[in-house]
Amino acid sequence: MAVCIAVIAKENYPLYIRSVATQNELKFHYTVHTSLDVVEEKISSVGKALGDQRELYLGLLYPTEDYKMFRKLHNSFTDVMCNPFYNPGDPIQSKAFNGVVSGMMVQTG
Amino acid sequence: MAHEAPFQLLHSELIHYICKTADGADSENGRSVTKLENMGFRVGQGLIERLTKDTARFKDELDVMKFICKDFWTCVFKKQIDNLRTNHQGIYVLQDNKFLLLSHMSAGKQYLEHAPKYLAFTCGLVRGALSNMGVKSIVTAEVSVMPACKFQVMIQKL
Numbered sequence: 001m002a003v004c005i006a007v008i009a010k011e012n013y014p015l016y017i018r019s020v021a022t023q024n025e026l027k028f029h030y031t032v033h034t035s036l037d038v039v040e041e042k043i044s045s046v047g048k049a050l051g052d053q054r055e056l057y058l059g060l061l062y063p064t065e066d067y068k069m070f071r072k073l074h075n076s077f078t079d080v081m082c083n084p085f086y087n088p089g090d091p092i093q094s095k096a097f098n099g100v101v102s103g104m105m106v107q108t109g
Numbered sequence: 110m111a112h113e114a115p116f117q118l119l120h121s122e123l124i125h126y127i128c129k130t131a132d133g134a135d136s137e138n139g140r141s142v143t144k145l146e147n148m149g150f151r152v153g154q155g156l157i158e159r160l161t162k163d164t165a166r167f168k169d170e171l172d173v174m175k176f177i178c179k180d181f182w183t184c185v186f187k188k189q190i191d192n193l194r195t196n197h198q199g200i201y202v203l204q205d206n207k208f209l210l211l212s213h214m215s216a217g218k219q220y221l222e223h224a225p226k227y228l229a230f231t232c233g234l235v236r237g238a239l240s241n242m243g244v245k246s247i248v249t250a251e252v253s254v255m256p257a258c259k260f261q262v263m264i265q266k267l
Contacts, residue, residue, distance in 0.1 A: 081154065
């Protein structure tokens with residue numbers, strides 16, 4: 001279950017970011033940014049390892065993540081891209097995408 | 110997989126429509142080509158997201174180009190690129206000896222002057238696909254004898 005989900009464009013700005021409503025929302029946004037550094041590290045190291053671990057999913061950045069979740073997210077992202085009314089680079093406003101994300105966030109009572 | 114005729118016919122109509130709504134002045138012709146290229150760009154972006162959803166991460170630029178020549182080309186044109194050449198410094202030439210979108214036009218030099226319009230969409234398609242794989246490029250095409258044509262991809266290093 002996720003506490004915060006973000007989709008980052010290749011120009012390093014967020015296309016979509018959502019967290020469970022708490023007072024520490026800013027902390028989550030910072031965490032997302034620092035995790036980008038971890039992602040970049042992983043990408044550069046994989047390039048040298050002659051592609052033996054070439055999954056799109058870069059593996060567990062921290063040991064509490066879920067492969068199925070990433071897959072679902074990636075699939076709904078692809079659907080958003082194929083929507084003719086969506087311009088790449090715009091913030092994501094799709095209701096379907098929101099629905100998938102809500103399904104993955106921690107439910108607060 | 111679907112037959113190639115629907116795409117071929119739709120593409121011809123698309124060109125006809127875009128060029129008809131332009132006024133027939135020469136400057137308009139340039140704009141039609143740009144419009145077609147931009148359309149191809151957006152289509153390429155969406156298509157590549159769908160196609161690469163389940164594929165492994167690409168090792169390097171050459172890997173990306175090989176994907177374009179094989180899987181991507183097969184998906185759109187039902188065949189692979191016949192020849193890929195590179196100077197290993199960011200320039201790639203993709204040669205298709207029987208390009209689907211030109212094969213119904215002529216088998217030689219007839220209608221050669223109309224060829225650029227028919228290649229613009231595909232140039233955009235390749236540029237859009239590369240763009241969403243993180244590769245910025247400029248794609249141009251040339252034809253000397255139909256239906257063979259060459260697409261030249263120039264990678265832009267940021």
